[in-house]
Amino acid sequence: MTRRDEPSPSVMEQASAWAVRLAGDEATEADFLALEAWLAVSPDHAEAYTRAEGLLAALDDDRAALDAALTRAAAAAATPETASARRVASRKPAQGARPWRWVGGGISIAAAVAVAVLLAPSLGSHTDVYVTAPGEQRTLTLADGSTIFMNGGSRLSVRLDRRERRVEMASAEAAFDVAHDPRRPFRVTVGESRVEVLGTAFDIRQGQDETRVAVTRGVVRVSDLANPAHNVRLTRGQTVERGDDDGVLQVETVAPETAGWRTGRLVYDNRPLSEVVADLNRAWPMPIRAVGTAADLRFTGVLALDGQAPEGQAATIRRLEAFLPVTAVQRDGTIELRPR
Structure with missing residues (x-):
């Protein structure tokens, strides 16, 4: 790469070929898994693929932009290396989309897309911000057909454009059911982690010191924002927890189920009371606080809300008092859980 944000022409050609291959209705889960393997080879691949699929999505929506980009691509690619490569390729349109055909004019489809990616202008988009109060749950239906179920005490922003679908979470918990759209990746930024989706259902919980992702359907990749190569791929029934301090990605296999807070029950296996309290504070307006050593007590069990x-x-507080050596005291509009 000449610069971090400029993938090499050869990598762009490969990325563009992947983008075209996966854009059609015939793409299978095996194709996506093969793409995952290619993306894992180098961070350059992920950057190149993001550019390629973004351009395809944008140009598929705008025939005029397609023609202009191809004209610029053909002019820019008129070099001795590409002059001998004369190919004609076609792309099967998605159902209801306007069909179009790529004519190389001295460049391959991959080269055309690669150059056009570097030349196409940025496309505008709008960001929507959603907030829920403690005790409030909200269901969002996005324009792409995806659904987000927000738990109480959460804040997130949603940005949908022709290149990608992006969600940023701040101190939030939410469950996602993502509509399949291989041309527009669905990415969630939460804390120091990024979750990338290929049509799936999953739950994200951002705590004070860690982020947890649980998958109920499909495939997601969870990676560090600062180091995308540090990542794990999760499938149905797997969870990963990432500590903010050490960045360690701990993967576990559990029974896939709907996020507990959506069904009115919270399930814990040897979790600190501080985490339980954080979850309960999303359920009710009156805050709860674990005082002193009570915060470090470990809890295993099911709490019905x-x-x-x-x-x-x-x-619910009475159940905690029965399970753990704590006493609840209401003080200044706060419920304090003190060690007994």
């Missing part, structure tokens, strides 16, 4: 009324919160 008995509705959003104060009586439901009181019932």
Whole structure:
């Protein structure tokens, strides 16, 4: 790469071929897994593929932009290396889309896309911000057909454009059901992690010191923002937890199920009370706080959330008092869980 944001022509050709291959309706899960293997070879591949699929999505929506980009690509690619390569390639349109044909004019389809990626102008988009109060749950239906289920006390932003679909989470918990669209990757930025999706359902929880991703359907990749090569791929029934301090990605296999907070029950296996309290604070407006050594107590069990009324919160607190050596004291509008 001559610069970090400029993939080499050969890598761009490969990335463009992948983008065209996976853009059609005939793409299979095996194709996506093969793409994952290619992307894992080098961070350059991921950068190149992002550019290629973004351009394809943009040009598929705008025939005029396609013609202009191809004209610029042909002019830019008129070199001794590409003059001998005369190819004609076609792309099968998605259902309902306008068909179009690539004519190389001295360049291959991959070269055309590669050069056009570097020359195509940026396309504008709009960012929407969504916030839920403690105790409030909200369902978002996005324009692409994806659905986001927000838990209480959460904030996230959504940006949909022709190149990608991007969500940024800030101190949030949400479950996602992502519509399949290989031309527009779905990416979630949460803390110091990035989640990349290929049509799937999953849950993300951002805690004070860690991020947890659980997959109920499909395939996702979770990686470091600063080091994309440090990543894991998750399939149905797998979870990963990443600590903010050490960046370690801990993968576990569990029974795939709907996020517990959506069904009114929270399930824990040897988790600190501080984490339990953080989850409960998304369920009710009155804050709960673990005081002193109570925060480090470990809890295993199922907590039923008995509705959003104060009586439901009181019932859940009583269960914690029965399970753990803590006493609940209400003080200045806060419920304090103190060691007994």
